[in-house]
Every structure is written in structure tokens, then in C-alpha cells.
Amino acid sequence: MASELTHAGQGYCFALARFGTQDDADILVSYLNRYLPQLECRYDQGPALGALMRLDSQLGTRHAEQFISPDGPWERWVDALPHTRGTAAAWAGSSREAIDAWCGPWDA
Numbered sequence: 001m002a003s004e005l006t007h008a009g010q011g012y013c014f015a016l017a018r019f020g021t022q023d024d025a026d027i028l029v030s031y032l033n034r035y036l037p038q039l040e041c042r043y044d045q046g047p048a049l050g051a052l053m054r055l056d057s058q059l060g061t062r063h064a065e066q067f068i069s070p071d072g073p074w075e076r077w078v079d080a081l082p083h084t085r086g087t088a089a090a091w092a093g094s095s096r097e098a099i100d101a102w103c104g105p106w107d108a
Contacts, residue, residue, distance in 0.1 A: 009044030014102050017051035020058050028052040029063050036073035039080035049074060050095030054103065068092050 016024040031048050035041055053064045067074045068088070075088040084091065 010047045013044060013047035013051040013099065017054045017099050017103055018106060020055060022059060022061070025052060025055045025059060025061060025063050028055065029066075032067055032073070036067060036077045039077055045074075045077060046091065046095040047099060049092055050097070050099035053092070053096040054099050064092075 013028070016027055028048050028051055032045065032052065035043055035045055035048075049064060049067060052067075056062055056064050066072065074092060078088040078091055079085045
């Protein structure tokens, strides 16, 4: 999911959320496993988590739980910046809401 252009990663996340397969979820899991531990990297982790949460809901899976558990990779990544510290749950929820809003017009 490397994006060479600004905001391209958000487009990839939208596309994966729309395709809605287990393979798409696996791509998002791989991306989050790679980039959440890199606390200094601020790419498309939010849209990726939001897309994965959406896919979990659609597929009946629980992939996102490994990232959003207390003191998990998502919380550490969010808390790495002083101005976002303590907002991991809210940020995860708003990331899911954003993906849902992007995908909404195409939902049946």
C-alpha cells in the first residue's frame, strides 16, 4: 500500500473497504503491522484502521482487535504525539466513521 502521491493511501483504503474480501483485510493488517510500530511515521494508519474495522463488521472477523486493544499498537501510535495523547478510542471511531461515510453512497 505504499503511496507515492499525497492521499493515495486513503484511496487505497477506500478501495479495499469497498472490495470487502478477506484478502483486502489481510492487506490492511499487513500495512498496520508494518507502520503502527513506526511511531514517527504518520501516513494512512487512520484510514487503514477504519477500513479494517469496516471489513471486520462485514466479514464477521475481529482483525482490528489486535491493534485497538488497551496499550496496543494503535494506542501507542496515537499517544506518540503529545497533542493526540489519550484520544486513541475516539480516533479509531472517527476513522471508521470516515470510511463508512466514503463508502456509504455505494452501499446497497
